[in-house]
Amino acid sequence: MTKADPQAQQKARLQLEAVSLEIDGRPILRELELSVAFHRMGVLGRNGSGKSTLSRLISGLVTPSAGRALLNGADMAADRRAALSEVGILFQNPDHQIIFPTVLEEVSFGLAQQGRKQRDAEAEARATLERFGKAHWAEVAVATLSQGQKHLVCLMSVVAMAPRVLVLDEPFAGLDLPTKMQLRRALGQFPGALIHVSHDPEDIADCDVCLWLDAGRLVEAGEGARVGAAYLEAMRKLGAGDDLSDLSG
Numbered sequence: 406m407t408k409a410d411p412q413a414q415q416k417a418r419l420q421l422e423a424v425s426l427e428i429d430g431r432p433i434l435r436e437l438e439l440s441v442a443f444h445r446m447g448v449l450g451r452n453g454s455g456k457s458t459l460s461r462l463i464s465g466l467v468t469p470s471a472g473r474a475l476l477n478g479a480d481m482a483a484d485r486r487a488a489l490s491e492v493g494i495l496f497q498n499p500d501h502q503i504i505f506p507t508v509l510e511e512v513s514f515g516l517a518q519q520g521r522k523q524r525d526a527e528a529e530a531r532a533t534l535e536r537f538g539k540a541h542w543a544e545v546a547v548a549t550l551s552q553g554q555k556h557l558v559c560l561m562s563v564v565a566m567a568p569r570v571l572v573l574d575e576p577f578a579g580l581d582l583p584t585k586m587q588l589r590r591a592l593g594q595f596p597g598a599l600i601h602v603s604h605d606p607e608d609i610a611d612c613d614v615c616l617w618l619d620a621g622r623l624v625e626a627g628e629g630a631r632v633g634a635a636y637l638e639a640m641r642k643l644g645a646g647d648d649l650s651d652l653s654g
């Protein structure tokens with residue numbers, strides 16, 4: 406991911422204090438312990454390792470079964486309204502995010518939720534569409550867009566709310582190369598802190614910090630390039646083997 410102008414770089418702090426999460430008695434995240442400041446954080450892990458669950462937990466959409474998760478010192482699950490300005494999440498599947506018929510309504514919604522008058526929310530939403538070169542999408546029915554285009558609508562919706570931290574769950578999934586390049590540039594200019602979830606170390610190559618999850622456990626956390634390289638080597642070893650029991654899940 407392209408780095409933002411260092412002058413404009415804003416950092417965030419993520420604290421995970423003995424965080425565990427069980428769903429229906431099954432451990433999904435296990436005793437995660439971390440305190441780190443970052444501008445760009447990558448979260449790497451294989452399918453089913455717990456990356457999406459961790460992003461929801463950091464964003465306050467799920468509460469841990471044990472322990473505490475703090476973003477910039479605050480528990481996002483405790484005050485949902487305050488969390489709207491603190492953290493924005495882009496889900497892996499746009500169909501889990503989109504609720505309104507047109508692009509303008511979708512992008513305006515979060516802004517109105519933040520307390521803006523409808524007219525101001527729509528003006529800000531139009532300005533965001535303009536910034537992404539998509540002013541002509543305002544009245545378009547979301548249902549008529551492709552999956553990649555819907556992904557972009559979701560991204561514009563969260564960016565419009567200007568949260569201090571943006572959590573992106575596989576933002577490049579299903580995007581064609583030019584769209585991915587444009588999106589990468591747009592994200593590079595996002596002045597706030599960013600958490601980027603991916604299974605591909607190349608996607609998060611420029612992150613200053615990287616977490617590596619495996620089966621709900623933190624394998625490593627530290628300098629982005631170092632953790633990314635260690636992850637890649639481990640994945641290549643697994644990929645070179647013939648043992649099908651190594652397949653994720």
Ligand SMILES: Nc1ncnc2c1ncn2[C@@H]1O[C@H](COP(=O)(O)OP(=O)(O)OP(=O)(O)O)[C@@H](O)[C@H]1O
Binds near residue numbers: 453457
């Ligand atoms: N609501 C849920 N109910 C039951 N199990 C769940 C639920 N959400 C996640 N899980 C399980 O938790 C584990 C981690 O899932 P998660 O989606 O967080 O992984 P991931 O690393 O994001 O995977 P992928 O890369 O495939 O998207 C999986 O085994 C999944 O089946």
